Amino acid sequence: MAGRDSIGMADLDVLASRITDGEFENRPGCRLEVSTYVWQRNSFEAQQRFEEACETHGIAFEVLQQIGGIEWATRGETPGGHVP
Numbered sequence: 001m002a003g004r005d006s007i008g009m010a011d012l013d014v015l016a017s018r019i020t021d022g023e024f025e026n027r028p029g030c031r032l033e034v035s036t037y038v039w040q041r042n043s044f045e046a047q048q049r050f051e052e053a054c055e056t057h058g059i060a061f062e063v064l065q066q067i068g069g070i071e072w073a074t075r076g077e078t079p080g081g082h083v084p
Helices: 014-022 034-041 044-056
Strands: 007-008 030-035 060-064 070-074
Touching: 014 044, 030 034, 034 060, 044 060
Parallel strands: 030 060
Antiparallel strands: 007 070, 030 070
């Protein structure tokens, strides 16, 4: 979706490390949308580390049944980037 910042296809382990190390910050009023493609290609342990890092740093995220990567979305958008 145009105008949305993409994190790309980063592995959840890499992103969890960036969050934990303070290299990746929360965006107030936003959530991360993680595609099922990215979610499923990572191990259960990587998923757990990502969930814990997000929870610890107050980053909301949602796993969506879609092809793609990881993107920031505003909370006013419905999943998938549509504004109601």
